Amino acid sequence: MSDQDGGAxxxxxxxxxxxxxxxxxxxxxxxxxxxFRVVLDTDVTVQLDELIAVRTELPGGANVTHYGIVxxxxxxxxxxxxxxxxxxxxxxxxxxxxxxxxxxxxxxxVPELFVAPNAGSAAMRAVGADRxxxxxxxxxxxxxxxxxxxxGGEPVYAxxxxxxxxxxxxxxxxxxxxVATKTSYALYILYQLLxxxxxxxxxxxRAERENVRALVFNTKGEDLLxxxxxxxxxxxxxxxxxxxRALGVDNPGPFRSxxxxxxxxxxxxxxxxxxxxxxxxxxxxYGWTPERFIRDxxxxxxxxxxxxxxxxxxxxEQQFRIQLLRHLRRLEGGRTGAVVILPTVPExxxxxxxxxxxxxxxxxxxxxxxxxxxxxxxxxxxxKMANRDDDEALKAWFGRxxxxxxxxxxxxxxRLRKHIGPLIGCGLxxxxxxxxxxxxxxxxxxxxxxxxxxxxxLLDGVWREKQGTGRVPLRFVVLDELNKYAPTKGxxxxxxxxxxxxxxxxxxxxxLVGAQQAASAVAPALPRNAxxxxxxxxxxSEADAYxxxxxxxxxxxxxxxxxxxxxxxxxxxxxxxxxxxxxPFATNPDEAEANETGDRxxxxxxxxxxxxxxxxxxxx
Amino acid sequence: xxxxxxxxxxGVEPFDVSHGAGFRADEEDEHTVECRVxxxxxxxxxHRPTNAGPPVHLGFVDGVRRTEAHLTHTGADGETITGLAxxxxxxxxxxxxxxxxxxxxxxxxxxxxxxxxxQVRLRPHPGGWRWLSLSVDSEESHxxxxxxxxxxxDTEADIADRLVAEGWLVVFDGPLHxxxxxxxxxxxxxxxxxxxxxxxxEHWQIVPRLAVGExxxxxxxxxxRYACYxxxxxxxxxxxxxxxxxxLEVPASxxxxxxxATVDRAARWLPAFASAPHRNARAPVNLTPVAALEEHxxxxxxxxxxxxxxxxEAVMQHNRDEEAA
Numbered sequence: 001m002s003d004q005d006g007g008a009x010x011x012x013x014x015x016x017x018x019x020x021x022x023x024x025x026x027x028x029x030x031x032x033x034x035x036f037r038v039v040l041d042t043d044v045t046v047q048l049d050e051l052i053a054v055r056t057e058l059p060g061g062a063n064v065t066h067y068g069i070v071x072x073x074x075x076x077x078x079x080x081x082x083x084x085x086x087x088x089x090x091x092x093x094x095x096x097x098x099x100x101x102x103x104x105x106x107x108x109x110v111p112e113l114f115v116a117p118n119a120g121s122a123a124m125r126a127v128g129a130d131r132x133x134x135x136x137x138x139x140x141x142x143x144x145x146x147x148x149x150x151x152g153g154e155p156v157y158a159x160x161x162x163x164x165x166x167x168x169x170x171x172x173x174x175x176x177x178x179v180a181t182k183t184s185y186a187l188y189i190l191y192q193l194l195x196x197x198x199x200x201x202x203x204x205x206r207a208e209r210e211n212v213r214a215l216v217f218n219t220k221g222e223d224l225l226x227x228x229x230x231x232x233x234x235x236x237x238x239x240x241x242x243x244x245r246a247l248g249v250d251n252p253g254p255f256r257s258x259x260x261x262x263x264x265x266x267x268x269x270x271x272x273x274x275x276x277x278x279x280x281x282x283x284x285x286y287g288w289t290p291e292r293f294i295r296d297x298x299x300x301x302x303x304x305x306x307x308x309x310x311x312x313x314x315x316x317e318q319q320f321r322i323q324l325l326r327h328l329r330r331l332e333g334g335r336t337g338a339v340v341i342l343p344t345v346p347e348x349x350x351x352x353x354x355x356x357x358x359x360x361x362x363x364x365x366x367x368x369x370x371x372x373x374x375x376x377x378x379x380x381x382x383x384k385m386a387n388r389d390d391d392e393a394l395k396a397w398f399g400r401x402x403x404x405x406x407x408x409x410x411x412x413x414x415r416l417r418k419h420i421g422p423l424i425g426c427g428l429x430x431x432x433x434x435x436x437x438x439x440x441x442x443x444x445x446x447x448x449x450x451x452x453x454x455x456x457x458l459l460d461g462v463w464r465e466k467q468g469t470g471r472v473p474l475r476f477v478v479l480d481e482l483n484k485y486a487p488t489k490g491x492x493x494x495x496x497x498x499x500x501x502x503x504x505x506x507x508x509x510x511x512l513v514g515a516q517q518a519a520s521a522v523a524p525a526l527p528r529n530a531x532x533x534x535x536x537x538x539x540x541s542e543a544d545a546y547x548x549x550x551x552x553x554x555x556x557x558x559x560x561x562x563x564x565x566x567x568x569x570x571x572x573x574x575x576x577x578x579x580x581x582x583x584p585f586a587t588n589p590d591e592a593e594a595n596e597t598g599d600r601x602x603x604x605x606x607x608x609x610x611x612x613x614x615x616x617x618x619x620x
Numbered sequence: 621x622x623x624x625x626x627x628x629x630x631g632v633e634p635f636d637v638s639h640g641a642g643f644r645a646d647e648e649d650e651h652t653v654e655c656r657v658x659x660x661x662x663x664x665x666x667h668r669p670t671n672a673g674p675p676v677h678l679g680f681v682d683g684v685r686r687t688e689a690h691l692t693h694t695g696a697d698g699e700t701i702t703g704l705a706x707x708x709x710x711x712x713x714x715x716x717x718x719x720x721x722x723x724x725x726x727x728x729x730x731x732x733x734x735x736x737x738x739q740v741r742l743r744p745h746p747g748g749w750r751w752l753s754l755s756v757d758s759e760e761s762h763x764x765x766x767x768x769x770x771x772x773x774d775t776e777a778d779i780a781d782r783l784v785a786e787g788w789l790v791v792f793d794g795p796l797h798x799x800x801x802x803x804x805x806x807x808x809x810x811x812x813x814x815x816x817x818x819x820x821x822e823h824w825q826i827v828p829r830l831a832v833g834e835x836x837x838x839x840x841x842x843x844x845r846y847a848c849y850x851x852x853x854x855x856x857x858x859x860x861x862x863x864x865x866x867x868l869e870v871p872a873s874x875x876x877x878x879x880x881a882t883v884d885r886a887a888r889w890l891p892a893f894a895s896a897p898h899r900n901a902r903a904p905v906n907l908t909p910v911a912a913l914e915e916h917x918x919x920x921x922x923x924x925x926x927x928x929x930x931x932x933e934a935v936m937q938h939n940r941d942e943e944a945a
Contacts, residue, residue: 079912082899092675093893094908095713095721095916 020124022046025054026101027119033106036068036116038123040100046070048556049151049577051126051134052104056118066117067126067134068104069574071552075100105550107134107574136571142166143202146192146247147532147567148578155247156578158532158569160202163193165471168531168570169506173515174546175536181562182515182536183220184587186478187227188580189513190214193476194437195255198248204472211473213433215462217455218442219480222277225442226586228258233591234584243581252584259436261286263446263454266422274422274445277589286441287428288457289337290372294324295357301456302416304485304492305449312405313412319399320382325356331371332363335426341381342369375424379417386410419447423454431458433465433475448484455485456494462510463501471509477501482514483521495523502529519546533568533575536560549575631860636901643814643862651816655839657823658846658876664823668834669884676717678889680909681780682793683710683772684917687765688730688924689931693738703734704764705742705751705931708772709917712779713909714788721909725779728920729771730927733764742934743941749930780807789885793910796845796869806882809845809869810890812905814862818847828861832894835868835887838879845869846879850887853894853904864894866905 022044026037036054040046047070054066077089077096088094104123109115110133126134135156137144143160150156161167171189173182193199194214203209218224230253234240244252264285265274273283288298299321303313324341326349331338342364350356370381385397386406398406423446431439441458443451462475479485486498501510502525512526518539519527527533533548540558548568549557553575557566563582568575586592633641645652657664685708694700711726731752732742736759744750756763773794780790789806796809817824819839827836830851838846847869855863868886870879894904900911921927 079916084896085899088908089720091892092715092721095723095912097723098720 020053020127021122022052022125023102023123025117025119025121025123031116031119033109033114033116035071035103035105036066037074038102038104040102046073046102046125047151048073050102051107051131051150052102052123053126053130053134054117054121054123056115056121058113058115062113064113064115064117065110065130065133066106067108067110067130068106069134069576070102071105071550072103073100074103105574107572108136135576139571145189145199145202147189148565148580149243149246150576150578153243153246156567156576158567159571162531162570163511164203164474165506165509165511169511170502170526170530171511171513171532171534172519172527172530173513173534173536173565174519174527174538175515175517175557175560175565176539177517179537179560179562181565183224183478183480184563184583185534185536185565185580186480186513186515187216187224187583187585187587190216190438190476190478191252191255191583191585192247192249194257195253196249203474208472208474212437212476213473214438214476214478215431215458216438216440216478217480218440219444219451221444221588222262222275222442223444223588224440225260225262225275225278225283226589226592227255227438227440227583228260229586229592230254231583231586231591234582237582240582240584243579244584247581252581254585255438257437259284259431259439260442261431261439262442263287263422263450264425264428271427275442277592283442285428286431287423287425288430289426289428290339290374290378290424291328291330291337291361292430293375293378293424294321294328294339295361296457296461297321297325297353297357298453298457298460299324300493301453301460302420302449303412304452304456304494305412312401313409316398316401316405316409320397322351322353322356323397325353326351327369328356328361329368330361330363331373332365334366334371335373337426337428338371338373340364340366340369340371373426375417375421378424379413382413383410416449416453419450420453423450430461433462452485452492452494455479456497459494459497459501463497463505463508466508466510469509471507474509474511476511476513478513478515480515482516482526483518486523486526488521488523499523499525502526506531531570534565535575536565537562553577631863632858634855634859634863634897634903634905639902640813642812642902642905643860645814645817653816653818653841654820655818655841655847657819657837657839659837659839659848659880663837664819664826664839665837666826666830666834667837667884667887668831669888675715675889675892677788678715679780679783679788679790680713680793680893680907680913681710681776681783681790682712682910682913682917683708683776684914684921685709685768685772686918686921686924686927687768688927691732691734691740691931691935693734693740701734701736701738701759702761702764703732703738703740703755704768705732705927706730706765706768707921707927708768708775709920710772710775710779711913711917712783712790713913714783715909723913723916725782726913726917726920727775727779728917729775731768731771733767735759735761735763740938742931742938745930745934747926747930749927749934751934789882791886791890791907793907796871806874806878806885807871808882808886809847809867810907810910811867811869812902814865814867818867827865830865832864833887833891835883838876838883840872841869844872846872846874846876846883848883850883850890852890852907855904856897864904866890 023038023040026039029037050070052068056064078099079096089096140159144157145160145163146155147158148156175182200209203212260283262273262275262283265272271285273280273285275283303317326345327342329340331340372378431441443454486495516522535557537560538557546554563579566575566577635642687704687706689705691703692700707730709728712724713721714724715721731754732740733754735756737755737757739753739755741753742751756767780792783790784807791808791810793810795811827849832851835848835850838848841847847867849865849867851864853864868883870882893907895906895908897903900906
């Protein structure tokens with residue numbers, strides 16, 4: 001009788017792996033090549049971020065498959081057109097069809113034809129090979145790094161070419177402090193790269209991967225000084241183990257190849273690291289000798305505050321730095337790294353800082369000039385020079401600057417004495433790239449000026465070391481609070497260095513894993529050059545800086561729970577929300593604490609065994 | 621409440637004017653009949669059936685129809701007769717023991733109907749339109765249209781019969797005379813428009829005193845149907861006295877007791893389904909599920925402009941075929 005009866009929908013298998021159908025592509029609102037809706041079958045449940053495949057037969061018989069991601073879900077009573085109709089439907093006065101729709105954004109069309117999926121086509125969950133196609137895994141021919149699991153617990157990969165600098169590099173991680181889990185995510189990435197077989201295999205040949213290094217700055221408490229210990233909360237989270245397994249890691253544990261660094265204890269002249277939550281024997285004190293300070297030209301990183309470069313201070317620093325290099329001599333018989341600044345040098349001494357720095361200084365006795373053994377000596381020397389009544393010397397060391405400018409320079413330096421002082425001294429070693437793959441440098445106890453000094457000095461070291469060596473072996477640098485080091489506006493040597501690394505670092509194998517609360521507060525070149533953009537919980541007012549997210553995803557990101565991130569990578573046109581597993585390594589002293597007891601017990605056992613064997617007391 | 625007043629007053633018809641007036645029973649109407657009261661010992665009373673739980677196994681049946689094109693057929697002798705292409709649909713809203721109210725058994729049909737016994741077969745249109753080929757012997761201009769109406773009523777009756785057989789209390793939108801088989805089963809005709817006076821004047825004047833949910837005594841119409849009036853909803857303080865009142869009809873053959881039980885049930889349940897004035901142009905008497913069903917059926921009939929285009933194309937094809945033959 002009827003030719004237009006709508007076929008009944010429903011009674012399907014429910015989108016199980018055996019029958020992945022979830023519904024039909026909506027023909028009422030229509031489709032386009034970018035997005036479409038799926039009218040869900042009655043017995044099917046679909047969540048946000050699920051991957052969908054729709055096969056369409058084109059006129060002429062060719063087949064295309066649209067792969068998409070569910071970006072929104074809708075539910076309504078079809079037939080109810082006033083809000084008050086809802087009660088009528090619920091009270092069974094008014095008949096209405098309960099329809100549920102999934103909004104899908106197209107990720108990929110295979111083969112690459114710019115067509116819309118046919119209205120009425122069956123939509124399926126993209127599982128197995130379909131899922132891999134949807135996420136471009138077939139395009140990741142040069143390796144893929146597991147960067148998290150999707151909402152369904154399946155692994156999501158990043159194209160290794162965009163991680164290791166071949167086609168791109170740098171991670172930019174954004175999100176509100178405390179809930180965005182930025183540092184945890186950065187560590188997760190490092191763990192995958194440095195501590196898993198899959199990760200290491202992605203890092204190149206044997207020699208290349210053996211020499212990969214990562215530099216992590218610890219900016220909060222002594223949290224990251226424990227990542228070489230098991231996380232005591234990990235065993236209580238069986239789900240985390242499942243997630244790790246999905247990511248290809250069967251036995252997650254603490255970082256194994258780690259060296260820890262902290263500034264030496266304030267007020268102590270030796271090399272005892274200032275740490276509270278760890279044994280000082282486990283941590284190395286770091287710093288620079290006066291000779292390194294001068295020859296590595298670290299003076300420039302003393303003046304990185306916002307107003308330093310808007311004045312003549314920068315000019316004096318440059319002048320003074322070169323003169324220091326020209327007048328530099330080693331102290332004869334002195335402690336390691338002590339120097340003497342000669343009052344005069346031959347006229348023909350070069351003014352090229354790089355050539356001067358490369359030259360091994362000769363040794364002279366203490367009486368030959370001003371001896372510098374620590375930062376205080378250096379400040380004293382500067383003060384002495386600034387107050388000299390010798391126009392020629394003043395011109396040489398301070399340029400043609402007014403006395404007021406010199407005093408301003410001096411004032412700034414005096415202020416730094418307390419902050420940078422502990423970092424400069426004889427016998428101190430900066431962070432070395434030897435002995436371990438992961439180097440954690442604690443800067444949490446330092447003043448802002450000193451933090452910038454350390455970051456600048458260490459990054460400059462890495463950068464200089466990598467000039468001319470090519471891309472491999474790779475250097476990863478994890479730095480939180482990027483806005484402090486490379487703010488949106490202004491000029492400082494540190495900011496310029498970071499911008500330089502962002503722009504050229506990937507070809508030189510220096511890869512930044514940067515994190516910030518708000519991308520808008522960071523020099524635009526940094527997030528712009530990051531191939532992998534990750535966002536955790538975002539500040540709703542910050543939406544503008546996150547154009548790589550769709551507006552719906554931006555809004556969602558302002559409600560993300562800890563552990564949920566969204567990743568944008570170049571080859572996948574839509575950002576993919578993902579989660580990463582709870583760390584098997586301690587990420588703060590509390591998580592390591594329980595284990596410390598275990599450590600002590602073990603140590604005690606070894607001690608007593610040794611004592612029993614040797615019959616005498618053994619110091620461990 | 622719109623009680624008959626001791627002094628004159630003016631009321632506003634609740635129906636939207638496009639639907640005409642709900643109350644058309646002028647005092648001087650020549651069709652007036654005075655039916656016999658068969659309940660309460662012949663006394664005309666007002667009953668308030670007591671509430672007994674939410675409705676279950678309640679079904680509403682209704683249909684729609686539409687003339688999609690007027691046609692002519694001109695014979696070789698030059699004689700022209702008229703016809704139409706039209707569509708109809710019918711279905712039911714079921715309030716089951718649980719779950720939401722649901723539209724079921726919805727079906728539509730499409731036909732070409734000529735008067736004067738002329739039968740014209742149109743080829744199915746590739747867009748999915750197809751027509752039954754029907755004719756009526758009468759040559760009156762309304763004959764084809766009446767036949768379309770009958771097709772709709774037959775479909776409604778089929779659905780109602782099926783539901784009744786399954787044990788549903790069926791509320792049939794319109795008078796009961798279309799129901800053929802369910803002589804004894806619980807089926808209720810639901811009449812919204814009052815075309816003529818059906819009761820003696822003294823009884824007739826009592827009807828507007830009904831409050832919402834109350835019914836009058838049963839009376840017998842044409843010996844085949846029992847009927848009573850109920851007020852299903854309040855049409856507002858501006859409305860006339862008969863606004864909100866409908867007539868329920870049940871088959872007389874079901875017997876007095878069965879008839880009373882059926883109208884009591886209906887009177888208890890129906891006020892809950894009365895429509896709201898902002899929702900419906902014939903509120904409150906056009907019941908919410910029925911209005912939704914009509915909308916659904918109209919939707920199923922498809923776009924009327926597409927239907928007209930399909931008829932034109934099919935007719936063109938038909939004429940080409942005839943020429944070729």
